[in-house]
Amino acid sequence: DSGVTQTPKHLITATGQRVTLRCSPRSGDLSVYWYQQSLDQGLQFLIQYYNGEERAKGNILERFSAQQFPDLHSELNLSSLELGDSALYFCASSVAPGARELFFGEGSRLTVL
Amino acid sequence: DAKTTQPPSMDCAEGRAANLPCNHSTISGNEYVYWYRQIHSQGPQYIIHGLKNNETNEMASLIITEDRKSSTLILPHATLRDTAVYYCIVRVGHKDDKIIFGKGTRLHILP
Numbered sequence: 272d273s274g275v276t277q278t279p280k281h282l283i284t285a286t287g288q289r290v291t292l293r294c295s296p297r298s299g300d301l302s303v304y305w306y307q308q309s310l311d312q313g314l315q316f317l318i319q320y321y322n323g324e325e326r327a328k329g330n331i332l333e334r335f336s337a338q339q340f341p342d343l344h345s346e347l348n349l350s351s352l353e354l355g356d357s358a359l360y361f362c363a364s365s366v367a368p369g370a371r372e373l374f375f376g377e378g379s380r381l382t383v384l
Numbered sequence: 385d386a387k388t389t390q391p392p393s394m395d396c397a398e399g400r401a402a403n404l405p406c407n408h409s410t411i412s413g414n415e416y417v418y419w420y421r422q423i424h425s426q427g428p429q430y431i432i433h434g435l436k437n438n439e440t441n442e443m444a445s446l447i448i449t450e451d452r453k454s455s456t457l458i459l460p461h462a463t464l465r466d467t468a469v470y471y472c473i474v475r476v477g478h479k480d481d482k483i484i485f486g487k488g489t490r491l492h493i494l495p
Contacts, residue, residue: 273427304482314428314471314485327482361427369476373483375427 274298275376277362283382289350292379296343296364302326303345304365304373305337309358320345321368352383387411388472393490402459404489406472409453415476417448418483419457421468428471428485431457467493 274297284290296303305317307330316329320339331337334352339345349356359380363373389407396402408417418433432439432446434455439446445458459466471488 273429275427306485313487314422316482316484319482329482329484359425363427371433372430373428375429378425378427 273374273376275362275364275374277360277376277379279379280377281380281382283384284352285384286352286354288352288383289348290352290381292347292349292360292362292381294345294347294362294364294376296345296362297374300364300366300374301343302365302368302370303339303343304363305331305345305347306361306363306375307358308361308378309355312358314361317347319368326368349381352381354383357381357383387474388486390470390472390486390489392487393492395492395494396459396462397494398464399461402462402466402491402493404457404459404470404472404491405454406457407454408472408474411452411474412476415474417446417452417455418473418475419444419446420471420473420483420485421466422471422488423465423468431470462491462493464493464495467491 276295278293302321304319307315317331319327323339337347359378361378363375419431420428422428434446448455469488471485
């Protein structure tokens with residue numbers, strides 16, 4: 272158990288819909304990272320937050336947005352969903368940006384039908 | 385983009401040492417070599433990291449060549465539970481804000 276909690280574990284929805292994925296970091300960690308993993312793209316870095324502020328952005332689509340709240344939990348919002356958005360979405364946390372180790376949650380599996 | 389090159393897959397017999405190579409010929413002087421692994425559909429897990437000296441912990445050993453252009457992760461006595469995708473990553477010291485994963489090496493431990 273990494274200490275990072277992600278909900279929901281599984282989610283099935285239809286194209287055009289909007290979903291929210293939630294992540295609670297390890298106690299004491301201030302940085303949260305989001306990754307997308309699909310079969311053909313591997314692990315893709317989406318975005319990183321530190322203490323509520325966006326710190327780094329990767330290959331995140333405009334239809335996707337994220338935020339980190341004052342209690343340090345984070346949410347990833349995916350809208351206008353397409354079939355290709357079906358993937359495992361991982362959240363990770365670390366003490367601070369550039370910390371040696373990222374701790375990953377178990378992921379949220381999104382299926383878009 | 386990932387700055388490392390790894391073989392897509394490898395096999396290793398259970399109980400033997402698994403040696404996973406990684407090329408990082410464009411590594412800069414202030415970049416560390418990190419290894420993570422991902423067991424099927426689980427989140428990646430940190431294994432080890434190093435700058436230029438060889439490193440060892442309870443999970444593995446990391447051997448970095450003198451010119452730092454390549455490294456080898458060694459799992460000394462592989463078990464079936466070591467079957468996973470292993471990612472070699474380079475990142476700048478402790479100032480980098482993100483970890484970029486490449487395609488990794490899929491290691492199969494054979495009984």
